[in-house]
Structures are given as structure tokens and as C-alpha cells.
Amino acid sequence: MSEHASAWFPDDIIRLIVTASADGILAVDGEGVIRLCNRAAEDLFARPAADLVGSPFGYPIAVGVSEIDLILPGGRKRVVEMRVTATTLHGKRLHVAALRDVTRRRDIERALQAALERQNIVLAVAAHELHSPLAAISVLAHVLRDNGAGLTQQRRAEITDRIIERIAYLQALVRKLLTASRIDAAGGSPVVEHVPVLEVVIEQLAGIEEKSRDVRVTCPEGLVAAVDRAEFCEMLANYLENAFSYGQPPVQIQGRAKAGWVEVRVIDQGPGVPTSFVPYLFERFRRGPGSERRTDGTGLGLWIVRNLAQANGGDAWYEPGTRRGACFCLRLRQAVATRAMSG
Template sequence: MTKPHDKLRGWAAARKAILSTLRFTSLRLRLVLVFALVALTAAVSASGIAYWLNREAVLTRAQDAALNDFQQEMQNRAGALPARPTQEELQHAAGQMAASGQHFSVLLIAEDEDGDTIAGNSGLGTFTLSDVPKSLRDAVNEKQPLTEGNKYEYHLYWQRIVDDGTPYLVGGATMIGGGPTGYMLKSLEPEAKDLNSLAWSLGIATGLALIGSALLAQAAATTVLKPVHRLGVAARRLGEGKLDTRLRVSGTDELADLSRTFNRTAEALEQRVAEMSAREEASRRFVADMSHELRTPLTAITAVTEVLEEELDAETGSVDPMIEPAVRLVVSETRRLGDLVENLMEVTRFDAGTARLVLDDVDIADQITACIDARAWLDAVELDAERGIVARLDPRRLDVILANLIGNALKHGGSPVRVSVRTEGADGGIVAIEVRDHGPGIPEDVLPHVFDRFYKASASRPRSEGSGLGLSIAQENAHIHGGEITAANSPEGGAVFTFRVPRDASGVAERERELEQGDGSSGGSQKSDGGER
């Protein structure tokens, strides 16, 4: 059966993988977008400049050719007309002028012998004076004063217009010394079609450049991100404890330098961790050996102190009253030393990963009652627990947890101590045992350290009865069950310790066995520091 915390770990791992993938994809996407944006900007700028230059060149060439031809025709054809031509002469001259290679329409305006204004049109009325912008007519008919910089009274003027979406070039000039005024109208539609074709070509070229830049960006991103991805995978493996992880290095670029730096860092970290592990193992072995060596003389000392204690309690009073306080001190300190040695032995088993669960079905209320009764705490402890809440736990380790929590509350809190039991979770799969005292509570600066080893809240009592390992051992026993102990202050006053544990620790024990069989390790408990309040 899958436990809730297993599902949570699975979801966390999946979320981590998804976020890693999104980060990788977004970096690739950013690189592609930057490449594409730069290429698009460059292509559009180049295409725009090329189009503008070609447009001006095409229009200027067509315009200059048409105006030069019109000016030449005005001199040759219109200049040969009499000062007051007839309608037929004006019409004939306009037709001859329009027959030039530039294919423009011609409109000639003059006065006949009667002083009436007449017009000659090469296009049989399709090009009239109304087609000429007024500003252009005024400029053509305006007589300029003669100066050193201006040797002619009249000049050739031109203007580009658009009529029904078709571009035209309109030009006009008046004969110097008398004669008709001529206007020409040339369609620039062929040039406009050429420019449209050029614009389409430049647009297609821009699109191809954008596609090419995207492909190039993809290739560049792959080239850059592959080493980065490998570095990320290696860093994750290193974080998982696989300190022999190394990267294959090739090349002399910055990424290769980064890979070499990673390899040097991983090698230094592996050496440092190996040294620390060796020192930790030596320290753990020293504590274990010291504890074992202390047990033999401590056993003898304990036997002697038991005899002395019996003499103290005997009615004969054989112990000198002058040395009675010293004897009682030796007895109490010997017991304290014995408890310390046992606690150190238990801690070394947790650190070495050799602690194992011996599971049995336990009625929580009965177990708490037995723990309180065995230590003569019945009068000082209030129990609020329904019978019938059965959990599959290690009875000995549960007793250690309860004894430490209740004893700690009695010693450092205030009576009465209340122990309550409840189930939590949708299916009642969690047992919560709450131990609350009525003392002053735990100072806020002490709360984060109550489970630290050898930690004592008051430096003024370094020789208190506790060893500073009780709550640490209780927390270790909670962890090996897959549970947790938390400490807090009650709003009504006093400290509250809450022990939460799955009702069935079989899954935890099974995973520990699988882990041991899978990698040959003897790991069992989750390490944690602890201490005494």
C-alpha cells in the first residue's frame, strides 16, 4: 500500500523534473527568440533600405527619362509652332510629341488669333487641364525674374500624383519667348509593378532569413545547452551523493573551462567528504569502544554503590553520618553515568545505522499506562486515551519515546502532566500522542534546539540529572518509525510535545530492508540531533 508521504515525495520529484525541463526549454526558447529577433531586425532593415534605394533609383530613372524627352519634344515640336497656332496645329503637335518612346500623354495650351484659349490633346480628351494639380499649373505659368542665378523666365516643373491607385508623373513647361504651355502625363504603373515584385522578393528573402536564423539558433542553442544540460545532470548526481561524478571535457572554450572547474570541485569535495567520513567513522567507533570499555568497570562500581545504598537504607546505621552525603552523591552520579553510557550506546547504533525495528501490535493506551506505572508516575500524569487504538510499532522504542517525553515534562515543566492520544488523517492512519505540562514553557530561542544533542536550556545547571541526549534519542526513535516529534508552547501556558507516527510502521521497516539489500548499506534511521530542555 502506498503511504501518503510516499505520494508526496513522488509528486515533489515529478514537479522538480517538470520545472527542470521547463527551465531548459525556456532557455532554449529565449536563445531562439533572440536569434530570430536579431535576424528579423537585420533582415527588415536591410530589405527596407534596399527597397527604398531601388525605389528611388527606378522612379528617378523613369522620371528623368520622361522629363528629358518631354523637354526635348517641347523644344522641337512646340517650339516650331507659330505664336498663335490653330486648333489643328496644336492637336497635331501634341500627337507628335506623344509619339516619343516614353509613352506619355501631352496637353498643349495656347491662344489662337482671336485670343481664345485652345487646347491640343494627344489622348483625344483623356488628359485635360483638370488632371494637372493647381500648384503645378501656377508654378509653370509663373514668370521668374532674370538674375545671375536665373537665366530663364520659365522652368520645367514636375509632380508625382496617384489617381485611382495608379501612380503618375505630371510635368509642365512654358515656351520662353512666347508659345504654348505644355503638360505631360506618364503612368508609373510598370515601375510600381516592378517595385511590388521587388518588395515581394525582399519579403520572401526576409522570411527565409528568419527561418535560417531560427535553424541556426536551434543548432547554436543545442551546442551551448548540451554541455549546460550535462553539467546540470552532473550537479544533481553530485547532490544525490554520487561524488565520483565527472564531466567529459573537450575543447578550450568557456564551457570547457567550466567543466574542468566542476571536475576539480567534485574531486576536492569527494576528498573532503572521504576525510570527514573517515573522521566521523573513527569518532563513532571511539564512542562505541569507549562505551563498551566503560561498561565493565561501571558494572563493578554499580554493584559497590548498590551495597552502599543498602547500608544507607539499613536500620543499623553502619554508615558514618559524616560521609553519608558523599555516599549518596556517589550513588546518584554512578546511576547518571550508567544512563549516559547506555544513551551513548544507543546513539552510536543510530549513527551507525544498525538500529532496527522489532514490530508488534500495541494498544497505545495500554502502552502509556505501562510506561507510567513502571516509573511510578501515576499520581503525576493524567491520561486521556481511548483503549482500542492499536498500532504496529516497536514496543521498546515506543516506551523510550514516552519515558523521555513524560519524564522531561515532569522534570522541567509543571504538574499535572497530561498525555492525550488521537488519530489523524482521513483514514485515521496517523497516531498523535500529545504530552503537555503546566510549567513556564520553553523560551522561544530554545525551541529550535530542544532536540540537539547535549543541549541544555540553562547554562547554570551543567550538572543536572539529564545527559542532554533524552529528547535526541526520542526523536531518533520517532524517525526510525517514520514519525516526528515537534515541540511548541501552549497558548494556555506550558510546553507541548507531539509525537506523530503511522499506525503501521511495516512499510518503513520493509523499505529499510530493501535499501540494505539493494546497496549493501546498513542505513536505518534518519539522523537528527537532539537534546534536553
């Protein structure tokens, strides 16, 4: 304790204040100058008592409870709860402040609030996106039940195809919502294995059935990525869905090795992405201007691709097409091929 502090406070008061609480304790005079601090306050401010005592406190101080952002040496910040009482000592006004670091508590509260807000948004999006296809399925099923006998075989096949199409959309929506939930929960690490890129591309083409006729593939057979196979499949599936939903065929899938990385590009021949919207492409629930009127979608697909890519040590980004259209890129770590593509 400094000589200046001893002049203000008798030894027994100093000892009482210093030992009474594990919180940081400061005594601040009427001019806003620190006259006393305990060891906990030194730790909180990351400064020794010799620096604190006699220096301006630097924050508004009033009786009651408040929070301050305490700026530490080096620019770091702590959120501090401050409880202030006032007294008079030797005829002079004195504020005694008990300071408690609540940074972790505030971080947890903010994270919880953000999680709740995301959950509410997810529920709202799910309710909105589920309503239309479920209503369509209900109408079509009733048509088949009530008028089936009077429908031609071709008309029944068309209605059945519509139902199958709506069910496929619902399955894709649920898959995206579950993936988004898993990403938010940070549940588990990717199971990285050596995955032949061309093998995954062919699997995804089989999944889009007739649309695969409009896809051109350029990828060496020996190209192998170090990635979670299921997550790689999901990344490529979302890129292909995006190309057919917002672009136009033909769609190109290009795979190549570059400086120890695998780069996969999915290129369409559509109108491309407005320059003003490019910074928001990979944000959650963001969809391009006017896209709500043209096609179904949640705005989750590209956000999922980037998050999964980064979890696997890679990245995802957008480039304008060389002439027209959009080019969505994926970078994954390259692995040495250990087996030929099966088939």
C-alpha cells in the same frame, strides 16, 4: 578529437595522452583554454569533447597537486584531485592535468571524521555525567559502612533511597548512550508491529512509580500504532523524563488518531521553552539555558526521540503549551487494532 586539437598535437602524442591513463586528461594552453581531453575527462565533466575543447578550463591551474570542486551540468558537484605538469609544445606553454574523482573518498573521510568527533564527545559526556553519581554512591556507601550502627532506621532508608536513585540515573544514562551509539551505527531496522498505545502508556507509568500520580492520561483504548514496541517505549520514557526534569506536574499524556496517524502529546505545566532555544531542542547534547544547574541530563533524550520516530516513519516536534508549559509531540503510523489491550 577536434580539428583544432589535431593542429596542436601530432597524432602519436594524442594517442599516447588519450590511452596512457584511466584518469581524466586535459591539456590547457597559456590562456587557460582546453586544447585536448580524453574520454575519461568527458565522463568526469559529463560533457562531450566537442564542448570541452576550445572552452575555458575555468579553474586556477598550476604545477603540483590540488583539489577542485567540479560543478557539473545541473549543479551537481564532484571533488576532483588534479595533478598538473607543464611543458612547451611548438614553442607554446602547455599544462597537462590528470584529474581523478575523489568524491567518494572525501565523503568517507568526512563521515569518519564526524564519527570520531561524535565518539570523542560521547566519551567526554559519559565521563562527566558518570563522575558525579558514582562519587555520590561511593560517599553514601561509605556512610552506611562506617556509621551504619549509629544511624536511625529512617536515616539508613534515606541513604539507601539516594543510592537507588543514583543507580537509576546511571542506568538511564547508559541506556541513552547505547541507543545513541546504535542510531549512529544505523544498526538494523525497526521491528514494526501493531502496538496498543494505551498499553505502552500504562507500562511507562508503572516505571516512574510515585510520579505516576501526577500524570493524567487521555487515550482511546482502541488506538494502535505501527511501530517497534521497544523503541516506542523508549520515546515515551524520554518524553516523560523530560517533562518531570524540566517541567512541572501535573503532566498530561494525550493520544489520538488523526488522518491515518497516531499522535501522542506529553504536556507539562512548567515554564516552557525559551523561543530562542526551540530550534535547538532536538539536537544532540543541547540543553536549555541554565538547565545544567537545575537538573542532571545529557541532552540526548529528545534527539533520541526524533531519530527513533523518524526511523519508524514518523516524527517528533515541540509546541508551546496553550496557557503555559511545554507540549512535546510524537507522530507514528496508525495501525488497525488486531487485539484488545491485555490485562
